Amino acid sequence: MSATDVAAGRRPGATGAAAGYRPGATLSVRAEWRRQLSRRRTQVALGFMVLLPLIVLAAFQFGNGGDDTNGGGEFGSMVDLATTGGLNFTLFTIFVSASFLLVVVVALFCGDTVASEASWGSLRYLLAIPVPRSRLLGVKLVVALGYSALSLLLLAGTALTVGTLRYGWHPLRSTIAADLSPGQGVLRLLAVLGYLAVGLLVVAGLAFLLSVATDAPLGAVGGAVLLSILSSILDQITALGVLRNLLPTHFSSAWLGLLSTPVQLDDVVKGAISGIAYAAVFWSLAWWRFLRKDIVS
């Protein structure tokens, strides 16, 4: 602690910042990525994405010979077709995870990110660095979405790998359209993943808004999942008529249309509009709220 040290810090620029401080350099995406990666919940969630296809595969191996009818409909046909090839296995894995597992995972990454910092008390130290609040939110959101996307890709990638190793590289089959050649099937699969990602933006938006609004990570994650479930339940009530189109989860299964030939894009497009619009609203509210908030945690 010599006088030169102080002198080094006593070069106030126009902003009065300490030497070496630039607002744009604080909390880089990379730093936040490592920050989140160090957390057990991130590792567990990503690990589970790898594990799930293996569990499903094992279940299919053990479940040979069960000849109970599985309800029919497109779900039944997916079960029947799941073991016809790696692509179909991937499709089945995505199908069984889309409605709940992926919702929980996305809610976890997006809902936990700010609220957990608040609950640890580290949020105030980040803001005192100072990381500009907008930047903090932006980096946190980018990283949360990045981990969500990584989860999706890990799930699909693992399923495709183990499914192909076990069941082979065969055309993508469905009961509603002709078989798709493997190359075409991969494209369709990517389109399905893309649509799922856009659809999950609703959950991401809601979870992130709740994450900013509360100090309890569990509340943010659980709240987003609960509201998502509520929306799904309301969607079952046909008496609501056209109002159901406003429900964020109404178009959540529109990706099935991507499997037909020609591709049915109408509901996919509407679902994308719904997802993007809701996410934009939720994120705008999150920013609006956080930039004005008194951090008292």
Added chain:
Amino acid sequence: MATALVARLRRALPRMTRRRAAGAGAVALVLIAALAVVLVPRPASYRVSDAMLTVRSGPDGNTPVRLDTRYYAPKSGRPVPAVLLAHGFGGTKETVGEDAKTLADRGYAVLTWTARGFGRSGDKIHLNAPDYEVRDAQRLLDWLATRPEVRQDGPGDPRVGVVGGSYGGGLALMLAGLDRRVDAIVPMITWNDLSRAFLPDAGGGAPVDGVFKRAWAGLFFGSGSAGPGGQTGIAGSGSGATGPGPGGIGAPDGVDPTCGRFAEDVCRAYLSIATTGRGTPAGVDLLRRSSPATVLDRITAPTLLIQGLADSLFPLTEADANAAGIAAHGTPVRVAWFTGGHDGGAGPQTDQDRLKFLTAQWLDHYLKGEGPVPSTGFTWSRISGFDALDRGYVTNGYQTDRYPGLAGSGTTIVELSGPPQPAANPPAGTPAALSSIPLAGALSSFVNGVVRDVPGQHADFVSAPVERPLEIAGAPRVSIRAASPTGSAVLFLKLYDVAPDGTASLPGGQVAPVRLTGLPADIAEAGPVTVTLPGVVRRIEAGHRLRVTVATADQAYAGPVEPTVYTVALGDGRLTVPTISGTPIASPAAVWRWVLLGLVVALAVGLAVVLFVARRRRRAPRTRVDDAYADVPLVVRGLRKAYADGFVAVSRVDFEVRRGQVVGLLGPNGAGKTTTLRVLMGLTRPTAGDALVFGHRLTPGAPVLSRIGALVEGPGFLPHLTGLENLRMYWRSTGRAAGDARFPEALEIAGLGESVHRKVRTYSHGMRQRLAIAQAMLGLPELLVLDEPTDGLDPPQIAEMRRVLRRYATDGRAVLVSSHLLAEVEQTCTDVVVVHKGEVVAAGPVDQIVGESPSVQLDVSDVDAAAAVLDRLGVRSVAADGAGLVVDVNGTPRSELVAELVRAGVGVDRVVPRRRLEDAFLALVGESSRGSGDR
């Protein structure tokens, strides 16, 4: 959901200011208004009146019959065109109610009625006979001609269109052929020749030798059962497109139990045909009398023909014959196919929308004179898959300029192969293949597993896998040869789409029955017969095969009852497949793609604008630097913080921290210390006043915050990381050079030793506290703000911390320490600011404030006597303090004070000099927090 969301948001935003409340209220109002628009029904634009009209009809034109009618009259004053809306077989005026309302809403006067023989209308069923049902309808036209609200083309000639499905469609055609007053017709899923419909022969034979369509005929005739009531198809209004509905053929008392409400001649014809399974000349004549085929050359009303692809009762050939017959005389005809029909129902929503549009366009032009001349082209649709959301089908619509007929606009030859095969005709036609189930809905024709051919009873001829997708639209043709020991045979031909995995599906669920006569017993001598297969629309994917199956029996048809074994072979082995290439009809939902594009672009532009504005604002100096304080680490001026709920945490605080000072912010719990520090860290915005750091105003995120190191409200670490990792991760977040961090110094201050490599989760409170102080000192900031730094530390560590802080403040740095501990501030700080209830009550150097106070505390044996003695001595004030007295000695030496008291006989136990800081602090803290205020 929407309002629940608002409520949820409201809870999520705890402090609801009036502005926020107003905003949320506005959002709620908009949502409620939107709901109201959606949910509140609009008043109908028409009046509905029911009446039993007695019309004079029958062969003599003068036999009264009572018809149950319902009239939808427009409310608007000027005359409008009328629409006669006829129901399907077994229906009543009720079953077309939804369609009637749709048309009435479009501005038509709509007259619906229950045809004779049905519902509450009188007389019996004559199957759209010209003398009966058609004449009834002519009388209804007469009635419309008397209505003032109906537009008239001339005296007794109303402007009128006729719309109907199935039985109603047949009436529309017959009426248009027999009455020139009809201006436009929209017959749907109806017949051209009723005898051919019930006695078809795909080999081109006459109806009298046709194969009896037993299942459908029985369904129609069955006593007490009803046909596909009200299936008009235009609105798909849930009017019961599938399944027998109520209101069927009742059997009133005294009616012949055999014939029900059928007219005697109709009944006789059915009984004779159904008994033998063969047509009779009389029966065929009767059926032909009720067929539009007889009047097509007289139809001048523009005709929109709508026919279903899943319709084994009235297949595409019927509409094809109608279209050809009407168009031959120059009358405008348009043909539309959809994926429903008598088997398939109203079809998917996209099809229903398309038909509704076509119907409205046709009527609007030819009745109202609105809109351009509708094309006389051809539109059709093809099932492309399941709808992902409502589990129905999705169809793609196509159109061409010209109706090519069932032969298609082009043909593809597909080579079939297969040896001659024997096929047994089962006795009495049982067991038989199940290819279509009347009224079962589209599933029967689309989903695998329903279609079942009986082993041994059919011959298969299969093609090679098709190389390119094949768009079949129309009726394929194939030639076969057959041999029969009896010299005749009834065969059922089916065209299957066979997927590579072997699953076969039968498009449309349709079968081509053919009766062959004069057959040799030996297949070698058999001559080829060309059979026209049912009309279908189907895309055969590449790799799929086509298979022609020739079966000997079918549950829907009546075949020979004698068991026989036929031999079936291919003719020339060529399957002529009609193809058609049309332009896809853009789905109305395509507009949403533009909406999506617009949304994405709008969001991108909005984000860019926000980022641009934010960058501009960041570049511009946020506040001017106050040069007077440019070298002062901290100046707090008139700081006030009131929370939204009205609680004032800090009412007014002013103080300065100068270089080299260690300033103590002293006050009891709740005095406003932490709130003040929160403002200093940019976590909270002050209500009034400000804080300057080196002359820069502090706001949330102000860059000058980077020159402050802070510990506020306890440590905040990532519990799953070690202490060292936490410090490194924190420093990485600052984005500053790692060399500036001075980790060694910070770690030395933390004094955690090897524990720095343990996870923070395992730390004690004191260890976290020391780590937090080390974190605050990272980079050796010029101003260190520590909130209760000694909390959780043991005495030796506290002593060490005091030394560290004092040393830190040398070299021009400054430290601000908050504490509720008097001793701590006294021993650590150079200056002190005492706050209480949000206000500064004392401030200055510790030496000055702590220095010898003029007051002294005396513990005496007799308080009253002592007070009297001291009063005499001329001290400034005397106050009782428990067992003792606090005396402001006012310059009088303490020794003299004690001497006087002793002299007066008052015992003195203790004499304690008081310090100013303690005076001030205790005065503030009072009794309430003495326990916590001293250590």
